[in-house]
Amino acid sequence: xxxQTGIAEVVESIPRGATIAIxxxxxxRKPMGMVRAxxxxxxxxxxLVVDVGGPDVDLLLGCGKVAKVIYAFVGFEVMGLAPHxxxxxxxxxxxxxxxxxxxxxxxxxxxxxxxPFLPTHAGxxxxxxxxxxxxxxxxxxxxxxxxxxxxxxxxxxxxIHANLADHQGNAVxxxxxxxxxxxxxxxxxxxxSAERIVSSEEIQRYGREVQVxxxxxxxxxxxxxxxxxxxxxxxYRADLGHVQEYLLAARDPAEWDRYRERFVTDRPDDYxxxxxxxxxxxxxxxx
Amino acid sequence: xxxxxxxxxxxxxxxxxxxxxxxxxxxxxxxxxxxxxIIRQGRRHLTLSRATPDLVYDQMxxxxxxxxxxxSYAGNPxxxxxxxxxxxxxxxxxxxxxxTHFELVARLAAGAAGxxxxxxxxxxxxxxxxxxRPHVRSPFGDEEVAVVPPLRPDVxxxxxxxxxxxxxxxxxxxxxxxxxxxxxxxxxxxxxEEVRSAASxxxxxxxxxxxxxxxxxVSLAPWGAHPSYVLGRYDRDTTFYTEWDALARDPSATEEWxxxxxxxxxxxxxxxxxxxxxxxxxxxxxxxxxx
Numbered sequence: 001x002x003x004q005t006g007i008a009e010v011v012e013s014i015p016r017g018a019t020i021a022i023x024x025x026x027x028x029r030k031p032m033g034m035v036r037a038x039x040x041x042x043x044x045x046x047x048l049v050v051d052v053g054g055p056d057v058d059l060l061l062g063c064g065k066v067a068k069v070i071y072a073f074v075g076f077e078v079m080g081l082a083p084h085x086x087x088x089x090x091x092x093x094x095x096x097x098x099x100x101x102x103x104x105x106x107x108x109x110x111x112x113x114x115x116p117f118l119p120t121h122a123g124x125x126x127x128x129x130x131x132x133x134x135x136x137x138x139x140x141x142x143x144x145x146x147x148x149x150x151x152x153x154x155x156x157x158x159x160i161h162a163n164l165a166d167h168q169g170n171a172v173x174x175x176x177x178x179x180x181x182x183x184x185x186x187x188x189x190x191x192x193s194a195e196r197i198v199s200s201e202e203i204q205r206y207g208r209e210v211q212v213x214x215x216x217x218x219x220x221x222x223x224x225x226x227x228x229x230x231x232x233x234x235x236y237r238a239d240l241g242h243v244q245e246y247l248l249a250a251r252d253p254a255e256w257d258r259y260r261e262r263f264v265t266d267r268p269d270d271y272x273x274x275x276x277x278x279x280x281x282x283x284x285x286x287x
Numbered sequence: 288x289x290x291x292x293x294x295x296x297x298x299x300x301x302x303x304x305x306x307x308x309x310x311x312x313x314x315x316x317x318x319x320x321x322x323x324x325i326i327r328q329g330r331r332h333l334t335l336s337r338a339t340p341d342l343v344y345d346q347m348x349x350x351x352x353x354x355x356x357x358x359s360y361a362g363n364p365x366x367x368x369x370x371x372x373x374x375x376x377x378x379x380x381x382x383x384x385x386x387t388h389f390e391l392v393a394r395l396a397a398g399a400a401g402x403x404x405x406x407x408x409x410x411x412x413x414x415x416x417x418x419x420r421p422h423v424r425s426p427f428g429d430e431e432v433a434v435v436p437p438l439r440p441d442v443x444x445x446x447x448x449x450x451x452x453x454x455x456x457x458x459x460x461x462x463x464x465x466x467x468x469x470x471x472x473x474x475x476x477x478x479x480e481e482v483r484s485a486a487s488x489x490x491x492x493x494x495x496x497x498x499x500x501x502x503x504x505v506s507l508a509p510w511g512a513h514p515s516y517v518l519g520r521y522d523r524d525t526t527f528y529t530e531w532d533a534l535a536r537d538p539s540a541t542e543e544w545x546x547x548x549x550x551x552x553x554x555x556x557x558x559x560x561x562x563x564x565x566x567x568x569x570x571x572x573x574x575x576x577x578x
Contacts, residue, residue, distance in 0.1 A: 114408035115432055116425040121401065136426035140403035142436050147403065149426045208493065 002167045005219040007037045007266055010191050013219070014157055016043035017067070021108070021155035021187055023180035024230060026054035026077050027238035029173070031161035033193050033226035037266035039063040049155050050074065051104045051179045055230055055246070058082040061094065062250060063264060068095040070153070072104050079243045083250035098131055105179055107153035108186040117149040124148055158187035161227045162212060163235065165194035166203045169217025170210050175233040177211045184216040191219040193226040195235060223268050225281060236285040242275070289454025289477070289499045294506035294554070297476045298324045301442055301503060307334040309440035309472060310343055313463020314364065315518060317343050318446040320478050320511035323549045323558065326350040336440055338391050338464055342514065342531055345369040348381065349541045350549070357384040357438070359391040366528055370535035385414055390435050392464050397437035398471030404434040443472035446512045447496050448520070450477065451485040454499035460518030462496070469497050478508035480517055510559045510567070522573035524566065 014020065020038075024030035035056045038046075044065040048057055053074035060066050062084035074085045088094040099107070106118040119138075123129055124146070129137070136149045160180045162171035171192050173180060184190040192212065197220065203210055229246070231238035249259035262274050272278055292300070302308065302325055310318050322343040325333075329352075335344050336357040345363075347353060349371045361369055375381040386394065389409055397405035406423070409415075420433045445465050447456040456477055458465070469475045475497065482505075488494075514524035534540050552558040559567060 113406075115406040116427050116430050117432075118406065119402050119404065138423065138426050141421045141423050141434060143403050145403045151427045 003169045003214075003218060003220045004167050004197065005191075005221060007034065007221055007223070007268065010034060010219060010221060011037045011041050011266060013189070014038065014042065017045045017047075018156045019047040019049060019154075021049040021153075021158040021183040022053065022056045023158065023160035023178060023183050024056070024227070025052040025176070025178040026073070026075060027079075027230045027243070028176065028178065029161050029180075029227050029232050030054060030056045030230040031159040031193050031226065032056065032059075032228055032230055033161070033223040033268050033271070034159045034191065034221070035059060036264055036271065039065055040264050040266045049104070049153055049183075051101050053085075054082065055243070058084045058250075059264070061085055061088050062256065063260065066094055068097070070097045070099060070104070072099050072101040076243055076247070079240060079247065083247060097134055098128070099134075100128065103135070103150045104153070105182055106150040108179065108182040110150065110152035111154045111186040112182065115152065117151050119147045120150055121147060153186060155183065155187040156189065158183040158190040160184055160190065160192050160212065161223075161232065162192055162194045163232065164196055164198050164203065164206070165192050165212075165220050166198060166200040166214075167220060168200060169212070169214040169220050170200065170203050171212035171217070172203060172206045172209050173211040174209060181211050184212045189219075190217045191221070192217055193221045193223040195224055195226060195232060197222040225272060225278065226268070228271075228275070228281065231285075234287055236281070237287060239281075239285055241284070289450070289502040289505045291454070291482075292504045292506055294320060294324055294478055294508050294511075295328075297504040297506045298328055301474050301476050302328075302330055304330055305332045306330075306441040307336065307439075309336045309438075309443040309468045311337070311443055311445045311463070311465040311468040312512070312515065313339060313461060313465075314341075314523070315461040315463065315516055316446045316458060316465065316512050317341055317515035318444045318478055318511060319343050319513060319515065320446070320508040320555050321444040321476070322347050323552075325352055326545065326549050336438060338388055339364075340369060340372055342369070342528065345371040345531070345535055346545070346549070348372055348375045349535070349545055351380070353381055355382045355384065357386075357391075359386045359388045363528060363532060366532050368532075370532065371541060374538070384418075386435070387412065387414065391438070392467060394435045394438035395464060395467035395471045397435065398439040399467055402437060404436055406432045406434050409433060438471055440468065440472040442474045442476060443468045444476050444478075445469055445497070446478045446508070446517075448479065448517060449481045449483045449488075450479045450505045451483060451488055453485060454502055454505045455485070455488075456496040456499075456502060456505070457483075457488055457491060457494045458496040459494055465496060469501065475502045476504045476506070477502055478506045478511040480509050480511065480520055482507060508555050510555055513559065513562075513570075516570075516574070518574070520574055521567070521570040524570055526566075
C-alpha cells in the first residue's frame with residue numbers, strides 16, 4: 001500500500017485538540033518539517049507528548065498552537081533553556097504535566113501492551129508525586145510493597161522523522177532511535193517524514209535498523225533536511241547557528257514575528273530557500 | 288567486569304546444586320556447551336527456567352540434574368515432543384510451572400526491573416484456569432488486571448557470537464529473551480564463539496548484547512550452541528534434532544548418548560570431534576546461505 005502523502009494533507013488530518021507524540025530528542029532527529037507546518041497552519045489546542053522536547057515543543061508554543069504538554073524535559077541542550085517553554089511555564093498560560101524519561105516510556109509501553117498502567121519504582125520518595133497528579137501509588141499483591149503506577153499514554157498521532165523510508169511506511173533510523181518506536185506503536189495514527197524515500201528492496205538491506213514497521217504507519221512524507229534545525233545523524237548536525245538566531249528572535253515579540261514570517265512555513269522548499277538553499281546547509285552541517 | 292575463564296571453571300565457580308538457572312536463547316544461540324558441562328559436573332536439584340526447554344533441557348533432564356522446570360513451550364520444534372521431559376513429568380521426577388510465552392517474558396521483565404509484579408493483558412486460558420493468576424485493580428478506572436510475579440534466576444547462561452577483550456558480548460540475529468533473562472539474574476555467565484578486539488566492533492555497537500559489567504565470566508566455546516545455530520557461523524543441525532526424537536524415546540539409548548557425547552568428552556572440541564564426518568563443514572556452509 002502506497003502511504004506517501006503531502007505535508008498539507010498531514011496538517012489537515014490532525015484535528016484541533018489532538019494529542020500528538022513527537023519523536024526525536026532535544027536537538028536530535030526532531031520531525032521539524034512537520035512541526036513547522038503545524039506551527040504555520042495547524043488547527044491548534046494540541047496536547048504534546050514528548051520524552052525529551054526541544055525546538056518542536058518550543059516552536060509550537062511560540063506559535064500559540066499548544067494547550068498542554070506532557071514531557072520529561074524540554075530544552076536546547078548546550079544552547080540553554082527553551083524560551084517559549086520557559087515563558088509558558090512561568091505564566092501558566094498552558095497546562096503542563098512533568099513526567100520523567102522512563103515514565104513517559106512506560107506510559108507509551110503500557111498502551112503498546114494493552115494494560116491500563118505499568119508499575120515502576122521511579123518517582124517514589126521524590127517531588128514528582130507531588131507535582132504530577134497523573135501517577136498513583138498502589139500495593140504489590142505478592143509482598144505488599146508500595147510502587148508507582150504510570151497510566152497508559154495513548155496519543156492520537158505520532159510524528160517521527162526517519163533517515164529512510166519506503167512508500168509502505170517501513171523506516172530506517174540510524175543511530176539512537178530514542179523513543180520513536182514506542183511513539184509509533186502507541187499512537188492511533190503515525191506519520192513519518194524521511195530524508196529520502198527508497199525502494200522496499202533497499203530498505204530490507206538495513207535489517208534491524210528498520211526500526212519502524214509499516215503496520216504502525218499511516219503516512220509517509222519525503223522531506224530532505226526534514227529534521228532541521230535539529231540534527232539527523234549520521235547525515236547532518238544540529239544547526240547551532242540557527243538555534244542562536246532562534247533564541248535571539250524569541251527575546252523580542254517583533255523579532256519573533258519576523259522569524260515566523262521568514263521561517264515558519266508549511267512549504268519545505270521555501271524554508272530551505274530562507275536558509276540559503278541546500279548547498280549552504282551541506283557545506284555547514286554535513287557530517 | 289567479566290573474567291575470562293575456561294568453561295569448566297565458570298560452571299564450577301558459579302553453578303551450585305539447587306540453583307535456579309536460565310539457559311537463554313530462543314532456537315538460536317542455545318548454550319548447549321554449558322548444559323553439557325553442568326551434566327558432567329553432576330549438578331543436582333536445579334530449577335531450570337526457559338521459554339522453550341528444547342533439546343538442551345531434555346538432555347539435562349536425562350542426566351537428572353533438575354527437580355523443577357519453568358517454561359512456556361516444551362517441544363522439539365517441527366519434530367514432536369521432548370521425550371525425556373515427558374517421562375520426567377509423567378513419573379513425577381520434575382515439577383512443572385507452565386506459562387504463556389508473553390507471561391514468561393513479563394516475569395523476566397519484572398525480574399529485570401526489580402519490580403514485584405508485571406501486569407499482563409492475556410486472556411483466561413487453560414493454564415490460568417489450572418493455576419489462577421492474581422489480579423490487581425487498576426488505580427485508573429476499575430479494571431481488574433492479571434499480574435505475574437518476577438522471575439529472578441540465580442544464574443543466567445548465554446551463548447553469543449563474540450566478546451571483546453573486556454567481556455562485552457555481541458550477537459546478531461534472533462535474540463529471543465536473552466537480554467531479559469540476563470538482566471533478571473543475579474549472575475550471568477557467557478560462552479562465545481570467539482574473542483574479537485573492541486576496535487573491530489566499533490561499528491557494531493548496535494549489536495551489543497550485554498555490557499561487560501553485567502557479565503561475571505566469559506568462556507571461549509566454539510560450536511558452543513550446537514545443535515542449535517549461530518547466525519552466519521553455523522546452521523541449525525536439523526538432522527540431530529530429528530534423530531533425537533527416536534533416540535530420546537529409548538531410555539537406554541539416551542543413556543548411551545549421554546555417556547558417549549557428554550560424559551565421554553572433556554570439552555567442546557572433543558564433543559564436535561565425535562559428530563558425523565562432514566557435519567560441521569555442511570553446517571558452516573549452510574550458514575553462509577542462511578543470511
